[in-house]
Amino acid sequence: MHKGRLKKLRVFLSLFFFAVVGILFFELFGKVFNIAPLYILRLQFVPSLVQFISTFSLVSLGFVFIILLTLLFGRIYCSTLCPLGTLQDLFAFLSRKLSPRKKVFRFQRPVIWIQYGPFALVILSLLTGSILIVNLLDPYSAFGKIVTNFFRPLTVVANNLLSVALSKADIYWLPRIKWIAVNKAALAFALGWIILLVSLVVKRGRLYCNTLCPVGTLLGFFARYSLFRIRLDKTKCNYCGKCSAVCKAECISPFDQSVDFSRCVGCMNCLSPCPDNGVKFQPFWKKDEVEIAAYDPGKRKFLIETGVLLAASLDTTGFVFSNGEKKKEVIKATVPIVRKHPVTPPGAKSQARFNSLCTACHLCVSACPTQVLQPTYFIYGLTGFLQPRMDYITNFCNFECTLCSEVCPTGAILPVSKDEKKLLQLGKSYFVKENCVVYTKETVCGACSEHCPTKAVKMVPYKEKLTIPEVNNNICVGCGACEYACPTDPKSIYVEGNQLHLVAEKPKELKIEEKIDYKEEFPF
Amino acid sequence: MKRREFIRKGIGAAAFAGASLSVPFSKRLWGTPLPPLTYDLIAIKGGEAELMFDQAIEAMGGMKAFVQKGQKVVVKPNIGWDVAPERAGNTNPRLVKRVIQHCLEAGAKEVYVFDNTCDKWDRCYATSGIQQAAKDAGGKIAPGNTENYYQTVEIPGGKNLKTAKVHELILDSDVFINMPVLKSHSSTKLTIAMKNLMGVVWDRGYWHRNDLNQCIADYATYVKKPTLNIVDAYRVMMKNGPRGVSEADVSLLKSLIISADMVAADAAATKLFGIEPDDVPYIGIADSMGIGTMSLDKLNVHRIIL
Numbered sequence: 001m002h003k004g005r006l007k008k009l010r011v012f013l014s015l016f017f018f019a020v021v022g023i024l025f026f027e028l029f030g031k032v033f034n035i036a037p038l039y040i041l042r043l044q045f046v047p048s049l050v051q052f053i054s055t056f057s058l059v060s061l062g063f064v065f066i067i068l069l070t071l072l073f074g075r076i077y078c079s080t081l082c083p084l085g086t087l088q089d090l091f092a093f094l095s096r097k098l099s100p101r102k103k104v105f106r107f108q109r110p111v112i113w114i115q116y117g118p119f120a121l122v123i124l125s126l127l128t129g130s131i132l133i134v135n136l137l138d139p140y141s142a143f144g145k146i147v148t149n150f151f152r153p154l155t156v157v158a159n160n161l162l163s164v165a166l167s168k169a170d171i172y173w174l175p176r177i178k179w180i181a182v183n184k185a186a187l188a189f190a191l192g193w194i195i196l197l198v199s200l201v202v203k204r205g206r207l208y209c210n211t212l213c214p215v216g217t218l219l220g221f222f223a224r225y226s227l228f229r230i231r232l233d234k235t236k237c238n239y240c241g242k243c244s245a246v247c248k249a250e251c252i253s254p255f256d257q258s259v260d261f262s263r264c265v266g267c268m269n270c271l272s273p274c275p276d277n278g279v280k281f282q283p284f285w286k287k288d289e290v291e292i293a294a295y296d297p298g299k300r301k302f303l304i305e306t307g308v309l310l311a312a313s314l315d316t317t318g319f320v321f322s323n324g325e326k327k328k329e330v331i332k333a334t335v336p337i338v339r340k341h342p343v344t345p346p347g348a349k350s351q352a353r354f355n356s357l358c359t360a361c362h363l364c365v366s367a368c369p370t371q372v373l374q375p376t377y378f379i380y381g382l383t384g385f386l387q388p389r390m391d392y393i394t395n396f397c398n399f400e401c402t403l404c405s406e407v408c409p410t411g412a413i414l415p416v417s418k419d420e421k422k423l424l425q426l427g428k429s430y431f432v433k434e435n436c437v438v439y440t441k442e443t444v445c446g447a448c449s450e451h452c453p454t455k456a457v458k459m460v461p462y463k464e465k466l467t468i469p470e471v472n473n474n475i476c477v478g479c480g481a482c483e484y485a486c487p488t489d490p491k492s493i494y495v496e497g498n499q500l501h502l503v504a505e506k507p508k509e510l511k512i513e514e515k516i517d518y519k520e521e522f523p524f
Numbered sequence: 525m526k527r528r529e530f531i532r533k534g535i536g537a538a539a540f541a542g543a544s545l546s547v548p549f550s551k552r553l554w555g556t557p558l559p560p561l562t563y564d565l566i567a568i569k570g571g572e573a574e575l576m577f578d579q580a581i582e583a584m585g586g587m588k589a590f591v592q593k594g595q596k597v598v599v600k601p602n603i604g605w606d607v608a609p610e611r612a613g614n615t616n617p618r619l620v621k622r623v624i625q626h627c628l629e630a631g632a633k634e635v636y637v638f639d640n641t642c643d644k645w646d647r648c649y650a651t652s653g654i655q656q657a658a659k660d661a662g663g664k665i666a667p668g669n670t671e672n673y674y675q676t677v678e679i680p681g682g683k684n685l686k687t688a689k690v691h692e693l694i695l696d697s698d699v700f701i702n703m704p705v706l707k708s709h710s711s712t713k714l715t716i717a718m719k720n721l722m723g724v725v726w727d728r729g730y731w732h733r734n735d736l737n738q739c740i741a742d743y744a745t746y747v748k749k750p751t752l753n754i755v756d757a758y759r760v761m762m763k764n765g766p767r768g769v770s771e772a773d774v775s776l777l778k779s780l781i782i783s784a785d786m787v788a789a790d791a792a793a794t795k796l797f798g799i800e801p802d803d804v805p806y807i808g809i810a811d812s813m814g815i816g817t818m819s820l821d822k823l824n825v826h827r828i829i830l
Contacts, residue, residue, distance in 0.1 A: 164672060167692070172636070172666035175646065179670065369644050398644050400606055400651070443735040444805070446711030447728075451642060455764050459710045465805070467710075485642075487729035509772035512762045518570035518778055522827050523795040524820045 006281065007268040010079055017043075018086035021140075024407070025147040025366040026155065038407060043081050045215045046138040046359055047409035050131075054357045054411035070222040074229060076266035078209050078216055084139035084197075085209060085265065087146070091201045092248065104245045105205055107253040110260060115210060119217040130383040135360045137212050140409075142193050144361030145386065149190040149375070152366060153182050178371070180394055186362070186375040186386055205248030210263045220262035229284050230264055230271075232257040236278030243270040243279045335434045337490050341497035342379045343390035343427045343478060346397070347405035347413040350500045351380070357412035360386040364404035364413060370395040372480065373404055390426065392480030392495055397426075399453040399479060422453075425502040427478030427495040429457060429471045435492035438468045448482035448493045454507045457482045457493065469493060474505045561589060564823035565783035567792055570830035573619040573758045576780040581626060583826055584782060590752050593631030595698035599623060599663065600750075602705045602720055603639035603654050605767050606647040612759035612774045613767055615705040617653035619756050619780075623701060624661035635663040636693050639723045642767075645669040666693055674726040681745030681813070684734045689726035694748055702750035702786070706757040706793045708765030708773075711736055713804045715766050716793045717753040717786040718744045741809040744786055744816075753789040755781040757796055787816025788823055795820075 020040050042048055048062035066077050078085045096103065118137060125133035135141055156177045163174040200207045209216040223229075232243070234257050241254040247270050251263035270279050280286070341351065345364065348354035365373050365388050374391035376384065390397060402421050405413045416424060437445040448469050449457045456476035459467035469482075471493070482493045562585050568576045581587055591597055601615035609617055620637065627635045637658040641648040645667060649655040658665050667673070674689035694700060704720035711732070712719055718740050722728050731739035757779040764773045779796055783789040787810045791801040801807045801818045811818040 160670070160672075167666075167673070170634075172664060175667040176670040176672070369647065398606060398647060400647070401644075437733055441733075441735070444711055444737055445732045446709075447732050449710035450766050453767060453769070455769050487732040507769050509770045511772045512775045514775055516775070516777065519829060521829070522567050522569070522792075523798075524567075524792055524825070 004272050006271060010076070010266070010268050013080040014086040014089065017081050018083050018090075021083045021143070022147060024363060025144060025152060027367050038409070041140075041363075041409035044140040044409060045077065045082075045219075046134060046140055047361065050134075050357055050359060050410035050412070054353075055414070060411070066219070067222055070219045070226060072227050074223045074226045074261055074264055074266045075216065075219045077219060078206070078213075078265035079267045082139050082215070084143040084146075084213075085206070087143060088197055088201050088206060088208065089267075091198050092205070095198070095202050103202070105247050105250050107244050107247075107255070108204075108250040110210075110263060115220075115263075116217060118212050119214050122214045129356065131356055131359060132383040132385060134214065135358075135385060135387070137214050138359050138361075139209075139213050139215055141359040141361040144363055144366075145186060145375075146190045146193050148362035148366045149182060149186040150194065153187075180371045180374075183375045185377045189386060201248075205250055206265050207250075209265055210249060210251075216265070223264065224262045226261065227283055228281055229261045230259045231280050231282060231286065232259065233278040233280055236274075236276040238276060238278075240275065242273040242275065246270055246273055334440075335432050335490065337432065337494045339494065339496060341427075341499055342376065343392070343480065343495055343497035344501070345373060345388065345390060345404045345413050346402065346421050346424050346426060346501070347408070347416045348501065349414065351497065352499070354412050355380050355384045355387060357410055358384075358387045359410055359412075360388070361409065362386075362388065363407050363409060364388060367403050367407045369401060369403060370398050372397050390480060390495075390497075392483040394484075396451070396480040396484040399477075399481075423477065423504050423506060425477050425498055425504040427476075427480075427497040428473040429476050429478070429482055429493055429495050431457075431469050431471050431493050432491070433468070435488050435490055436468065437488060437492070438462060438466055440488075442466060445487065447485040447487055451481035451485040453477070453479060453481060454504070456504075456507075475507045477504050561585060561784060563826040564785060564817075565781065565788050565792055565820070566826045566828065567779065567781050567796070568828040568830065569777070569779040571778065573616050573756070573780070574622045576758075576778075576830070577619060577622050577626070577754070577782075579828055579830070580780055580782050583828065587626040587630040590701070591627050591630040591632050591699050594633045595631070596696065597627045597632040597635045597699040597701060598693045598697035599627070599635060599637045599658075599701045599703055600639060600694070600720065600724055601637065601654055601703040601756075602707075602715070602723065603645075603648045603652050604642045604723065606643035606651050607768065608651055609653050610759070610771050610774070611768050612705065612707065612761045614648070614652035614654065615703050615756045616758050617657035619754070619758065620654050620703060621657035621661040623703060623754060624658060624663040627699070627701070628662050632699070635661075636666045636697065637663050638666040638668045638691065638693055640668040640691065640726065640728075641723070668693075668723075671726050677746065677748075679742060679746045682742030683738055683813075685731065685739040685742035688743060688746070690746075690748070691724050691726075694724045699751045700748060702753045704753070704755055705760075706755055706777075706797060707761040707768075708763050708797075710765065712740065712806060713799070714790075714794060714797060716755055716790040717750070718790055718806060718810060721750075737806040737809055740806040741813055741815065744810050745813060750786060751784065753781075753783050753786050755783075755789050755793045757781065757793060760797065762797075785816040785823075787811050787818050788820065791818040791820055792825070 020037050042062040045063050045066050048060050051060035122133045160176045163176045166174050237257050239254050244252040244254045249263045249265045251260040344351050344354045372390050372395040373388045375386045376389050402416055405416045433439050446459050449459045454475045456472045457469050460470045462468035478495045480495050483491055483495050486493050566580045566583050568580045601620050603614050605613040607613040624635045655665050668691050673691050677690050704717050707715050709715040757777045759774050760777045761768045761773050762775045781789055781792050790807050794801045794804050807818050
């Protein structure tokens with residue numbers, strides 16, 4: 001294949017995968033999610049690996065495929081399948097368009113502890129049973145968080161502006177999307193990522209992929225031994241450095257005519273610029289020796305700065321979010337509601353299981369039609385940072401819906417059938433009489449019971465003609481409809497999460513006695 | 525709040541830009557006064573939904589008695605829940621379809637259908653069968669899922685409810701057809717015509733906090749009243765309302781009530797359900813506030829048994 005075509009193929013594939021993965025996060029109207037495009041997520045390394053660990057199913061062997069691919073051609077995953085890689089390329093493309101000066105890359109020697117330090121942290125985190133560092137660094141999950149919490153709200157605003165304009169012209173076919181306050185921690189996290197990536201991309205190309213990214217680092221191990229590799233043909237190379245100048249991984253050293261293929265992201269940009277046709281993508285037996293690079297203090301300084309930036313962005317998210325979160329959960333009142341356990345989505349099975357498998361990619365947050373799934377801050381503890389929960393202040397879980405369980409790529413939320421889900425008890429409802437309108441004002445209410453899909457919340461006789469809620473937790477599924485519908489502040493009824501999901505009893509069905517005589521006179 | 529305000533202002537600006545391109549939306553066709561109706565209330569039973577409506581509306585003088593040529597009509601069924609028609613949680617889609625057809629035959633320029641639902645709105649519209657029914661009949665489905673579809677209005681006759689945010693389609697339409705389904709209800713015993721109007725306003729929580737029965741009657745005093753109330757009592761949820769738990773809650777009453785008087789329609793439907801209007805507090809309150817008449821013997825009632 002002509003070497004220019006190799007790059008074109010890479011660009012085409014990267015845009016294709018980027019578009020398909022990206023679209024998954026834009027299920028704006030909660031229409032029935034088409035499952036087909038979800039299969040593409042089997043080719044995302046971390047979700048596929050986590051799903052394999054959680055389900056041991058053969059369909060989740062995508063990560064093995066990616067490793068094999070790397071053993072054949074190097075880290076082409078990083079330049080085709082990885083949506084965050086393509087996002088970085090798009091940032092680079094934009095910055096090239098905006099900046100008059102052409103970016104020239106320079107070879108950088110690898111620094112072992114910087115290259116492998118974050119990866120070691122990931123391993124350490126996994127050994128201690130926490131998925132936190134993976135959540136923070138996994139490229140797919142980071143991409144998901146960026147799209148869900150930054151780009152998606154932008155499209156919601158655009159959609160609603162257009163819809164309002166249209167409805168003034170009596171056109172109602174474009175529905176508005178209910179604006180639910182963007183989760184500040186998640187937004188700050190997404191913005192932090194964007195700033196980090198843009199600054200890295202502009203200054204140092206794909207440095208993220210060779211330092212912070214656990215997938216890039218892991219695939220780098222395999223790329224060292226891959227069948228096909230990029231190499232400089234010493235018989236043709238004249239040290240001009242044009243290949244090195246376009247290498248966003250900064251891994252081509254024209255001085256000693258070597259390529260550090262463990263850091264190469266497989267973009268194929270270096271093939272064409274060589275005037276002497278000296279950059280080759282060939283099987284390894286044609287390769288020259290690769291020297292191991294030495295320590296570079298400049299890189300260390302830069303990475304420390306990057307680390308400080310990242311830490312600072314995390315710190316701000318903490319500050320912003322903890323305020324909002326407290327306000328939501330503990331409301332100053334007659335009887336404040338303090339939830340002991342958050343509610344996890346249907347299919348999570350248990351909170352511990354969910355916390356250990358969710359990489360917080362927020363695909364379920366995007367897909368959830370009622371937006372009841374919202375990212376958390378530290379409700380699950382430090383290690384559950386940004387993992388979603390059922391937020392019954394925002395909305396409640398639709399009784400007939402199982403979308404989150406269908407879309408989850410890691411198996412943190414396992415698929416549940418509709419019938420299973422209708423009996424799945426995510427939590428139990430608790431009635432707080434002291435806050436209830438019927439008790440405080442002695443007027444009718446019953447919004448909780450109205451919304452209850454199983455009538456676990458029933459209105460029972462109270463004073464005179466009044467009725468007051470009563471909860472039967474045997475048939476409660478913990479969907480949160482009662483809590484959401486409750487008009488008081490603080491709530492008079494709330495759902496306490498089950499740490500282990502249970503199966504509720506089926507509500508008893510007593511058929512109405514039907515002896516209707518359609519010829520009988522009207523009762524008036 | 526500041527961000528929200530900013531967004532609202534932005535939306536307002538865009539809306540202004542959009543509105544300036546469109547026909548003036550303040551244009552309202554109130555039409556010429558209609559001739560007096562033949563009956564105050566018509567009750568019919570024993571047939572299919574379409575047939576019962578055909579006969580009832582004919583006895584009332586035809587849809588032409590309510591809809592004039594070129595008018596904009598809004599039909600407000602109960603589409604509150606994400607449940608299938610057999611569960612009787614929403615208005616019968618076959619009836620909705622027939623009503624829209626009658627409106628268009630009478631010369632309506634366009635017929636809109638919407639509700640401020642309880643479950644997720646688009647799922648309710650689809651599962652209830654009403655979206656398809658409206659499309660089949662030539663009506664237009666409109667959403668009511670965000671606050672900026674609703675405009676604040678004064679309710680001078682209200683006791684507890686002095687203002688409400690009302691859907692712009694209700695305010696802008698010439699004809700407002702209220703299409704409740706008769707159902708048991710955990711808060712108010714029954715939901716019928718007046719209670720169905722909770723689906724044209726935004727903040728229902730306020731009603732629940734401030735004596736729900738009084739607020740229901742208060743809103744019924746608002747000037748933009750339904751032109752016609754069509755009470756669907758074909759399938760009736762006898763218990764576990766308003767959402768219902770299963771089809772076991774449903775009884776096939778095969779009945780229909782139409783009236784221009786919401787209070788009369790509610791009183792008749794209550795009796796049909798098997799209880800007395802006095803058992804449903806908001807009916808009595810509305811009667812005493814002069815919104816309508818709950819004493820059916822004072823009215824000119826026409827009864828049809830098929």
